[in-house]
Amino acid sequence: xxxxxxxxxxxxxxxxxxxxFDSAEAIAEYHxxxxxxxxxEGVVNYVMTYSRRGWLVEALETLCRMAAINxxxxxxxxxxxxxxxxxxxxxxxxxxxxxxxxxxxxxxxLPAVAAISKLFEWSQGHIPxxxxxxxxxxxxNEDEIAxxxxxxxxxxxxxxxxxxxxxxxxxxxxxxYSYLRSLQALMRHAIESNASVMHIVxxxx
Numbered sequence: 001x002x003x004x005x006x007x008x009x010x011x012x013x014x015x016x017x018x019x020x021f022d023s024a025e026a027i028a029e030y031h032x033x034x035x036x037x038x039x040x041e042g043v044v045n046y047v048m049t050y051s052r053r054g055w056l057v058e059a060l061e062t063l064c065r066m067a068a069i070n071x072x073x074x075x076x077x078x079x080x081x082x083x084x085x086x087x088x089x090x091x092x093x094x095x096x097x098x099x100x101x102x103x104x105x106x107x108x109x110l111p112a113v114a115a116i117s118k119l120f121e122w123s124q125g126h127i128p129x130x131x132x133x134x135x136x137x138x139x140x141n142e143d144e145i146a147x148x149x150x151x152x153x154x155x156x157x158x159x160x161x162x163x164x165x166x167x168x169x170x171x172x173x174x175x176x177y178s179y180l181r182s183l184q185a186l187m188r189h190a191i192e193s194n195a196s197v198m199h200i201v202x203x204x205x
Contacts, residue, residue, distance in 0.1 A: 004170075005054040005097065007075070008200045009183055010035065010046040011190050018103050018198045022087050027099070027200065035156075044185040049159045051170030054204050056159065059176050062135065067122040071115035074102050074199055075183075084198075088205075101200045109187045109197060116184040120177070123149045130173075139172035148173035152181040 008027060012018045021027045035046045049056055061076040073079070078086065078100035086100040104112065123130060127146050131137040136145050153163050158178035159170035167175050190197045 003053050005051055005057060005202045005204065007049045007057070007202065008046065009048075009186055010198050010200075011186060011193070012103070012196045012198050014194050014196070018084065018101075018196070020085050020101075021099070021200070024089055024099065024202070044154065044156055044182060044189055046156055047179065047182045047186050048157050049170060049175075049179055051159060051175070054202075055169075055171040056175060056179065057201065057203065059135075059171070060180075063119060063123070063130075063176070066126070066129065067119055069115050069118055069122075071111045072119075074104070074112075075201065076203075078102075078201070078203060089202075095205050097205055098203045099200060100203065101198055104187070104190075104197045104199060106191055106194075106196075109191050113184055113187050113191070116180050116187075119180060120149060123177070136173045136176075139166070145173045148177045152177040154178070154182050154185050156182070158182050 008031065019030060021030065031046075031048060035048070051057065057076045060072065064070070064072050064076075074082070078098060079102075082102050083100045084103050086098060088095050089097045089099060124146070127142050127149070131142045131145055140148070155161055155163050155178065158164050159167050159175045161167070164178045165174045166172050187197055
């Protein structure tokens with residue numbers, strides 16, 4: 001059974017209907033033909049992640065819980081009342097993950113942007129707590145974790161490209177904080193462009 005889990009957040013101009021998918025293959029094809037190949041260099045118009053065993057989603061939930069921040073729950077859960085569409089992926093006859101999409105407009109993007117800033121502020125003040133062996137300390141020491149927080153790489157693919165250190169498996173503090181800062185850049189771009197963000201997350205069952 002595959003153990004990699006993905007997310008895709010993309011900018012949707014106000015004049016366009018958000019895309020809808022019914023398979024993981026369709027999402028991958030859309031990324032390859034409409035995002036990866038046509039993305040303007042230096043412009044964050046989407047953020048795509050890969051994380052082995054779903055570490056990134058679990059780490060985001062842990063971090064938000066530790067910092068008592070609730071405005072980012074769409075990153076690690078699927079609120080049925082707010083989901084625009086979803087589909088289940090199976091292995092054989094057995095369901096193994098859920099893909100869920102949520103469209104975020106300005107009234108939700110603004111608090112999400114603020115929440116990410118608060119997460120960074122909280123993280124900078126709680127590095128010893130983050131460096132516990134069963135969390136980020138598994139990947140680096142306090143100095144390395146502080147560096148990941150203070151100098152995250154902003155990119156469209158924080159866990160898939162070569163710009164983020166130690167990103168092969170989509171885990172660790174470098175991936176985590178690069179993803180958060182990249183997502184924040186995408187959201188700010190959407191707000192400035194009067195656009196929305198469609199966030200699609202693959203959740204283990």
